[in-house]
Amino acid sequence: EVQLVESGGGLVQPGRSLKLSCAASGFTFSSFAMAWVRQAPKKGLEWVATITSGGSNTYYPDSVKGRFTISRDNAKSTLYLQMDSLRSEDTATYYCARRDTTVSHYFDYWGQGVMVTVSS
Amino acid sequence: EIVLTQSPTTMAASPGEKVTLTCRASSSVSYMHWYQQRSGASPKLWIYETSKLASGVPNRFSGSGSGTSYSLTINSMETEDAATYYCQQGSSYHYTFGAGTKLELK
Numbered sequence: 001e002v003q004l005v006e007s008g009g010g011l012v013q014p015g016r017s018l019k020l021s022c023a024a025s026g027f028t029f030s031s032f033a034m035a036w037v038r039q040a041p042k043k044g045l046e047w048v049a050t051i052t053s054g055g056s057n058t059y060y061p062d063s064v065k066g067r068f069t070i071s072r073d074n075a076k077s078t079l080y081l082q083m084d085s086l087r088s089e090d091t092a093t094y095y096c097a098r099r100d101t102t103v104s105h106y107f108d109y110w111g112q113g114v115m116v117t118v119s120s
Numbered sequence: 121e122i123v124l125t126q127s128p129t130t131m132a133a134s135p136g137e138k139v140t141l142t143c144r145a146s147s148s149v150s151y152m153h154w155y156q157q158r159s160g161a162s163p164k165l166w167i168y169e170t171s172k173l174a175s176g177v178p179n180r181f182s183g184s185g186s187g188t189s190y191s192l193t194i195n196s197m198e199t200e201d202a203a204t205y206y207c208q209q210g211s212s213y214h215y216t217f218g219a220g221t222k223l224e225l226k
Binding site: 035037044045046047050059061095100102104105106107108109110111112113 | 121150151153155157162163164165168169174206208210211213214215216217218219220
């Protein structure tokens with residue numbers, strides 16, 4: 001059974017940093033691209049970052065580019081999101097998601113999410 | 121960036137009613153994917169590659185479309201279908217979601 005379990009969320013002050021983790025199990029982690037998707041309170045879904053299976057390529061939307069860094073440790077089957085220079089608008093539930101292996105790029109499994117609150 | 125516009129924003133349907141949700145893209149995309157999110161839960165893949173049902177999705181659901189216009193249809197609304205549905209495109213490694221359609225039970 002595929003499982004994605006996020007951790008590392010919490011309350012952080014504006015301008016500070018936080019690192020999220022996502023522990024994967026039930027599949028060959030190193031064979032899949034992975035992503036982070038967030039959801040602000042009462043809002044819709046927003047893609048935050050993607051990393052290819054080997055970790056050599058990463059992609060971000062303009063809203064987080066230069067502030068967030070996605071990485072992975074295939075030996076530990078763990079995905080990370082380093083979030084720097086946090087802003088109040090980064091307050092959201094952050095989901096770890098597995099991306100499919102085809103060219104159509106959808107997210108077939110999601111974690112339960114971890115809440116990040118940016119506030120002074 | 122490809123913008124996805126979903127309509128309606130909110131709707132209510134009675135049990136047995138046919139429901140159609142739409143998603144329009146600002147530029148042509150090859151596929152559209154749909155997710156269901158029930159209140160307080162994580163999103164679930166519902167329809168992928170425009171018309172393929174994810175595992176466990178009832179066959180009263182269907183998806184169709186091409187280019188810039190896509191839709192999700194429920195043949196006969198059931199209680200458990202009340203949720204928010206999001207469309208998503210996966211072109212050029214930069215992904216976008218629609219704002220969602222909240223489907224309620226009438």
